[in-house]
Amino acid sequence: MDPISGTFMIDLRRLGALRELARRGSLARTAEALHLTPSAVSQQLAALSRELGVPLIERQGRGVRLTGQARLVLRHADLIAAQLERARVDLAGWGDGRGGSVTVGAFSSAVSGLLPAALRAIAEERPDLAVAVVEAQPPDLFTRLDGGEIDVAVAVDFEQAPPHTDRRYTRIDLLTDVLDVALPAAHRFAGLERVALRDLATDLWIVGDAGSCCGAVTRSVCAAGGFTPEIRHRVNDWQSLAALVEAGAGVALVPRLVQPLHRPGLVLRPTTGHAPVRNVFAAVRAGAEQDPVLAAVLRHLAEAGDQQQCPEK
Structure with missing residues (x-):
């Protein structure tokens, strides 16, 4: 491949496809998550590979695996995504941070057992803030969070959830x-x-x-x-x-x-x-925790978690 240009540019959508492939592990599952065809995902990754001048995937049996260069790119991709999120927060800071809309994605028992108390408190404190709830669980929950379909994810720690060390997210334990x-x-x-x-x-x-x-x-x-x-x-x-x-x-x-x-x-x-x-936690995209609206939502979720915390019988 051609050496990396000193002025190379990266298509962020293609970078998102690479991040999703790292999460899903296969082109087919990545395509399904991104609502694309496997061929379209392959084309995006090939274009990103040309932009960067390095191979990003290699064949492994019937599937593919990430190269060492791809994993290096992903570390930078996480930082880029977090910095863009901080830029969004700074722009939002020009307003008073009380209106707007927030979408919370959560697993079913959190929707019924945790969110009602948080929603009541949010409505009382910020009546102009519209909060929507979507029922979902990992890995789709975090695909939606990455894609901006939801702003806050409420999940349980288990195999399909991201690890505590995942730099793409800022998380708080709820209960x-x-x-x-x-x-x-x-x-x-x-x-x-x-x-x-x-x-x-x-x-x-x-x-x-x-x-x-x-x-x-x-x-x-x-x-x-x-x-x-x-x-x-x-x-x-x-x-x-x-x-x-x-x-x-x-x-x-x-x-x-x-x-x-x-x-x-x-x-x-x-x-x-x-x-x-089981440990219940909330997560936002790294950098988004500085958003005054999302910070308030996280605070009310934490307070609802404290109320629900059951002492051992």
Whole structure:
């Protein structure tokens, strides 16, 4: 390839395609996330490669992988994106920072258990601020955050979420959400004050999809408890899950963020030993935390998280 010009220019959309490929791992998944064809993504990456004068991807079996140069470019891309976000914040600072609109993306139980209190507080403090809510979870949640479709992401730490060290985002922890065991009222352990997870190893389980935050957390919690659950039902809706538990179809783990479920034939029991938990956090694009509107939204989310923080039973 040609050596890098001293005046080379980078198309930021192409840089975004490279960042998405690093997240998704394949051209097909990147194309789906960006609403493009794999061919269009390949063309964008090839054009970016020509702009930079270095190879960015190489073949690996049927797929592709990033080159060392691409990973170097990505480190700079994160800094560029953060600096552009700071420029947007500075421009927004010319106004009073009280009006406008914000879109918050969040997983389902945060929408029902965390956001209402935050939205009420925001409406009281900033009545001219329009807040929209979108239900989503990683990795799509952070693709939308990167693309500007949402301004604040509320998520759970699990495999599909970005690590704490990801420089593309500024994040704050909101709460540690404890998970309790959900049992049918006739279950052999329903009369106990606490239930050992390992004692449920032979039960049938009701669990969310493996790609969902709750499904992934349940699987990891059971693995930490020393067993692989026999999953009979895969359900992502909490009310549906509770109905199946009440009917005696299996047992489940239910986060306190979505409790109480108000079903007479269902009991919730804390576990013995160290309680299983999931960490709930909010994230914005790096640099955006200086935006007075987003800073206020993050503050109210943190306050709502403090209100929801459940002491261990």
